């Protein structure tokens with residue numbers, strides 16, 4: 001094992017920084033287990049000063065499990081279907097995409113709301129790794145909010161009321177909210193709405209709220225009531241004491257738990273500042289566990 005790897009909790013209650021590890025190199029099991037345990041304990045890990053090809057990012061990410069595919073070739077990095085380009089740069093021209101390009105606009109609006117990657121899937125994903133390559137000098141931070149801490153902070157009676165609720169998560173919700181045209185029916189058919197418990201029990205016994213902007217309704221509740229409850233819980237979960245703000249430097253890789261960590265992209269000068277990140281996402285292998 002590398003003798004220098006260390007996991008240092010941040011100032012906030014969510015997240016830790018991992019140093020002394022080069023993610024581009026093959027990793028022995030002992031080093032990997034330090035990272036895995038750190039991730040379980042802190043739910044968000046920051047690795048700085050990395051230099052990763054798409055292939056190396058895939059190799060590291062795959063240590064955690066099977067990766068999700070991004071089916072549209074124009075979104076894929078270097079021909080890897082498991083690496084999503086998160087960017088305002090047009091691959092064909094190398095220049096900045098027009099701000100009003102519909103696909104780009106919907107992505108920007110979608111990621112600027114608090115969300116959990118892939119919450120609309122039947123099997124929610126386990127984690128995402130976001131690797132910053134080109135980062136704007138100003139703006140473009142990512143905010144993270146921990147719904148484990150938010151759950152813990154709720155009064156006991158309120159928690160019990162939430163345990164029985166199922167939430168519908170739909171990828172189309174963001175488009176509807178921003179009055180963007182729906183995706184073609186065949187694309188929608190590939191990601192139909194999914195239902196998940198509002199509160200999930202993790203393997204370590206802790207509980208978390210499963211929320212985010214793809215959440216569109218609650219079974220057995222009228223739309224208005226459901227919207228108000230979901231919005232209220234997001235407000236609780238995004239209180240400053242439950243959040244971490246990452247200011248990007250090129251070479252940062254941030255890995256976050258996609259069951260109990262929501263995130264949100266902060267604005268930057270879309271028309272003039274270049275931004276390119278590569279995202280990999282570890283697929284889920286089972287439905288979310290209910291509170292027993």
Ligand SMILES: [Fe+2]
Pocket residue numbers: 111115116117263
């Ligand atoms: Fe995201």
